[in-house]
Amino acid sequence: MTEGGIDRRSLLRGMGAAGCAVALPGLLTAPAAAAQPVRTPFDLHFEVTHKFRPFDLVAPRFTQYDSAIGTLDTLVTTGVRPKAPFGSVLVEVLGVDGPGAVVAGLAGGGTSVLGTVDPSAGRATIEVTTNGTTTVVKTAEVRVAGAFRLALVVNENAVTVLVDTTGTGTAWQPVLTERDRVRALLDLRVPAVLGKLDYAYGGRGSGSVRLGRVRAGYFGQAGVRDPHVVQHADGRPFIRDGKLYLTMTNAGLGFFQQAHWAVWTLDLADPTRLEQVAVLFFARDGVVVGDHAGQIVYDDRTRRFILLMSSWGDFAFRGVHVRHVTTTADVLSGVHVLPTERLPLPTSVSSWDPSLTRVDGRWRLAFVESEAQQPAFVFHPALAVGPPGADYADSLGLVGADTTVDQTEGPIIQRVGSRWYVFASDGDAREYPVYDLAMRKLGTLDAPYGTNIPHPVLLPVGRDWWLITFDGTQYAEPVLGYGGHGDLVVMRSKG
Template sequence: MPASRRAVLAALAAGALLPGLGKLSARADSASRDAMGPLDLHFRITQRYRPLQPLSAFVTLDDGFDADSTARYEALHPTGEAAGTLTAGGGALAVSGDAPYFALLRSGAAQQAPYSTVLVDVRSMVNTCQAEDSVFAGLARDERNYVTAWYNNVSKTVGVDVVTDGGLHPVALASASLAAPFSFGLILAGDTAGVLAREADGDWRVLSVQRTADLLDLRAQDLPAAYRNTFGARADHGTIVLDRVRGGYSGYFGLRDTCIVTAPDGTPHIEDDRLFFTATAAFADPASSHQCVFSLNLADTTDVVEVGKTFVRRDGRIVGDHAGKVVVDPDLPGLRVFASTWGTSDLETTAVGTEVADLPGAALAGIHLCDVPGRLIQTGYDPCPTLVDGAWQVPVAGTSLYRFDAALESGGQVAAADDGFYEGPRTLQLGGTWYVMAGGIKDFRVYRLADLSFVGFLDAEHPQAPAYPFGNPPHPSIAAVPQPDGSTRYVMVTFDIQTLPGAVGLGNLVIEEAVA
């Protein structure tokens, strides 16, 4: 695999976020559109912002303790200590005791894939303990097998406890001082665990991150459903009060690998003036990231809503393969999900290929577990499949072009561009000709789709001007949006490579529009 993608996924320190710019719009009338090509479009950035949502919209547990809900939870006793006294109601859960206690409460809710976040809102701690004054959030199978993030208010530290067959393995230790009220939680994303916190009206922070797959790998396909959303409190004595617990599928700390959702012929999928696209919910490394489906309000491009997620079941694991595309195919009818096999990449020796799964009857919204029969392309990622003249044209990063029959059963590589290294090739038809746009570290190249012959450079603002310091360049995913007056609006959905502190969450979302 080219070194540039490895380098960027190792991450840099975060840069300053740039404010959104005023919205621009451009229209091309039908006569000029028939004669124009990509070099006639002039894109400028109109919005740039950080999508940050540790817990996605797909929530499986949400308890605000408005009533006594303690019967909903199984009290685990991993250390032999009593659970203390649990009092729930009126918007709070109080855990108290005159002697040491440990209340670890396992719910009945779980996720189908190993990309989970569990959050607790903490109203108050004891503040007079000598050893334990702690809160917990995570996933548990039983009292001998669990993974929880914790915050100890005495030692002012956070960490993750990975417990397997009764053996305790503390990881991801870091210093932290949190003042109640605060929110706290665990994200377990593929092979990696992270400790999350937010104080008062501040932003969510990732306090520590560590790979945990060598201790407990929840990507094994029989494990996610067994590990239920869990939370708790532990103290020498006194009372800890929680306001709320939530759990569900993990969200995102940044987005990358954007790709417009289309019909097979490349027509962008738009419903109620909302443009749909896929993007990678980026966390710490490829195996801790996954593919999501979003809708973008074309009337207000700051309005972005997650509507779906795709995970892949292969080789006995459920993984977050991403950097792909979703095609809404009326002939199934349903979805064709394309993805790159990053979910098991080690960034060093594993070749990353492209796979495809058909989901008959599926809608864009919801959680999708995809079974893939095998790799469509052995080595090549960032696919952008488009059905042209009865054959699937699939450009991939590199830049290479593969061509397959309509059933995606036979085909192979037909062209390659000697261009150094460009990623995120995206197709667009203009003036009756199909083109491919690909992103580099300082510019966007344009090719003819038929043979990948070089046309020129797209006139577009590079999201991280004057140039990216290293790889994972932006993907120029452009939607041609028909307007009521017969003109066309051109919207690019792309990203930059800014990370958050802790080298997590690659990518601000960047919107560009063509300026006439």
């Protein structure tokens, strides 16, 4: 598959915390007297303990419409709409009587973006209606009979039709997707456009459709990546009721613009109990986008949340930069659309993957520098620091960067023992380099290295250390192309 005529595989080669231990029952695997203190990162020896993939076309906590329907032959608008162009409509089809099609999508005020499945014609379509004119932007063959399920997903301006012929809602397969031809007709990122469109569903044709349950709401994820612990300014992890809060990039059904950012909780007694608790979108340049790959820091002194994120939401191979915003709103729950500004970093090239911590009264910010994104990505870790007593965005100066590597990202600032370190991920060497706060390489972590460029999120839990990361496992790449990754991976080093 290609993006703009460039081979994604070669172009995107490998694209892909806290100092407070948490004591939890059941996690202490040896008596205290037998445990050896962890003094440096090189005392840690990680093994994979959990690997799984969150997948939801509608995020469970963010369903906006849920109803049992009946027989229809027209389009129904729900009066409910998303705040950002990241939503899904899931339709349980009990049967189609006579010639006709099942329809789902967004509609209102004479404008619509709809997906259709016509069982008798064996065809699925994506169509856009503006100014009274309907344009079928893409079609595909589809074979369904009897009961099945239909989903229409909007990720930014990408529209995807999926079906589940098992009727269970657990075996979704995309049959067609289109972004560029949708965007040529309307821009769903513009609030004035999206603000007129409701979730919609129904039937058309001379027959009728029999529908069961219809659900609509904010799109969940086809996978997750770029985990980062939500933390206090001094590096302590944000934990409530035994649950760790972390941000992750929710993979969309396609390339980086189709992803968005969310807050999750991970139960430290059972890492497979993962729950999305907030959805974050960002307003800039007159549109709402799903910028992601960042961090949330709670500053106890000022009682505000600091959000840092990377500008992947409108990435078009013309550079990436770090953006930021502060707020007193509870961004750890609910749906938020926040205005952001560009963060002034001490670099003249692209940047992403910010990691912020206040150490010894000075804000330190690790990030990725990237001097090129085509014909191939080139990127390495860097570290900036502010003056004593200054705010996190003020007068940042470059401490150093490792320019000996060119496929290294995911920097994490974390204390192990009595010292602070910068951890990163080198996709070429397939290892996790460890740096001091002068960006001198000290060695590498002893941890399995999977596919893509897995970020090394270290976390002390009881006497153990965990490493939370992801891999490059794709979802439906032949239809959707690169970007629908990955699995969540949890490792543990016994204390």
